[in-house]
Amino acid sequence: MNVTMKDIAKIAGVSVNTVSRALNDKPEINEDTKRRIKQIASELNYTPNSIAASLASRKSKTIGLIIPDICDPFFAQQARGVEDTAEKEGYSVILLNTDEISEAELDAVETLRSIRVAGMLLTSVFSRTDHIENLKKQKVPLVLLNRRCQEIDTDYVINNNEKGAYKATKHLIKLGHKRIGVILGPQRITSVQDRYAGYMKAMDEAGIEKSAEYVVCGENFKPDTGELLAEQLLQNNLRPTAILAYCDSLAMGAYAAARKRGLSIPEDLALVGYDDIPYAKYFEIPLTTIAQPAYKMGEVACKIILEKIKSGGGRNRVKSEPQHIVFEPQLIIRRSCGARS
Amino acid sequence: MNVTMKDIAKIAGVSVNTVSRALNDKPEINEDTKRRIKQIASELNYTPNSIAASLASRKSKTIGLIIPDICDPFFAQQARGVEDTAEKEGYSVILLNTDEISEAELDAVETLRSIRVAGMLLTSVFSRTDHIENLKKQKVPLVLLNRRCQEIDTDYVINNNEKGAYKATKHLIKLGHKRIGVILGPQRITSVQDRYAGYMKAMDEAGIEKSAEYVVCGENFKPDTGELLAEQLLQNNLRPTAILAYCDSLAMGAYAAARKRGLSIPEDLALVGYDDIPYAKYFEIPLTTIAQPAYKMGEVACKIILEKIKSGGGRNRVKSEPQHIVFEPQLIIRRSCGARS
DNA sequence: CTGTTAGCGCCTTCAT
């Protein structure tokens, strides 16, 4: 079996406790014995058992990251931001995908609770919020990513979705579009609501009449879904001259839908996405989009969770107000919207 | 603190052991007491402590996945294949990125050893192999992904890299190209070697003279690296008329390099990638590439590791021969190579 | 079927 501290202790002729102190670089220990113990440990090819350490100390060195789908480059970048940050502090991250399915999210939270992760980062679909309520009650450090929670006040890291969608819509309006379709996702998601609100605000400000037929919602954010929804928009008698997609993945589907109908972008149809995934600028017609700093957002969210963990997970320390970090969205103009740069 | 089996036992008036049996659906237990115990557990909002369970049973329900970079869609898809499969069996996966840096890989393995993961899936850079040797000695279930190991016989799941590159190169040759540049990665990586071998084989068979100036290698597979390497190829006095990129991410960089030089694809420069990431077909000029079944590969690798884990990690069971799964690569012809379909 | 006895490998007091 594996080498344990006990084995090392026996060889070194000291107690297990001393070995523990040496290997964990605790102050109360003689430098010489420490060196000697470390030497023996390395000779024996000792690997600490963090399972045992976790159990004994009731502290774990892993954090959980729940996202819709790692295959979406936006979430992949965010995940890297989280992992790089966690790793620097000696934490590992467990990744769980939900595909925007509420059940999967509940399961994921349960799994992470069971593993006793030190903290959780959650991009929630918010079909329910009782699990979030529970986490709060149980004092599990939690930071919401990308989406706020209406009902419960928690820390979150998002970008200003309303503003982003507002900027995008306004840009299209400036280019002369009036019939602007919008492709959204599940309506309970706050980022969907917020982007929709931004769209509406821009339309209202411009005094453009809105039509319910120009608003479509899907169950997830995959390209295939985007294609279906775009087709739906394009079937209108008076078809929209521009489409704002909730995210670049959905926008990708819109390219396909346009091609099928023989519509060329941007001449027949202007298109704007959201996220600025790294591929957006390599598309057939480079995609105009709203950039949000995915990696940075993951990094910041992870830093906050790490802080919360260190401050005793709120268990001991005075609980400070939840942090709300909001990044500024940025309009990236490329060819798909038809603007000349 | 958290509810434990002890708490439940006290309330139910039974021993901790009985609670354990009930909650884990062991056979030797009365159906009624089981129901009663489960009832109490649910009322108390009990969440099992898998840390403690792992320590006691010396079995963990997490597996480790080490890959170069989750931001590469190929690896993202593979990761999903792994995670979906693991989840079905009640396993969680810890994801670690190496960026093809050997140190990072060693650290990752150490971390996973320390967490006592049930098994590891590894896409290695193979700058060293002692860590793999160690894992084998320690009977840690291990499956290599994407890349074989020359020195040590282990299970692996790959695609036929030589054949894939051979197909791609031959395709370019058929289209009339003779000056074919190739963009590779770190040379110790077997998939790099294999794809290079496939390229060479096709060139040799066609009797085309090879030039060292047409072969460039980078330190990783990121688009930026691809751009630099493509520029290098295009600086040759007799610049290549076609480029074969080790992967689609590198090919993406080549698009940028070509644009910078005012070369149009495929007229001035034919381009072929590898992987068929989901974005390849949406590129400015859709990318001809070699497809490998990323998700499936992750799935299969995960299934193998799960089997190995169940068969006692090789600790108890008769050790069977390592499995070598090789998927067939598939040529996907799009516009970037200049072929008419 | 159920309870008892022992740990798993480590950390955490408290002594010394």
Added chain:
DNA sequence: ATGAAGGCGCTAACAG
């Protein structure tokens, strides 16, 4: 600076 004792929450033999 070091050791001894106790326990983290659970599983794993054994007894009954």
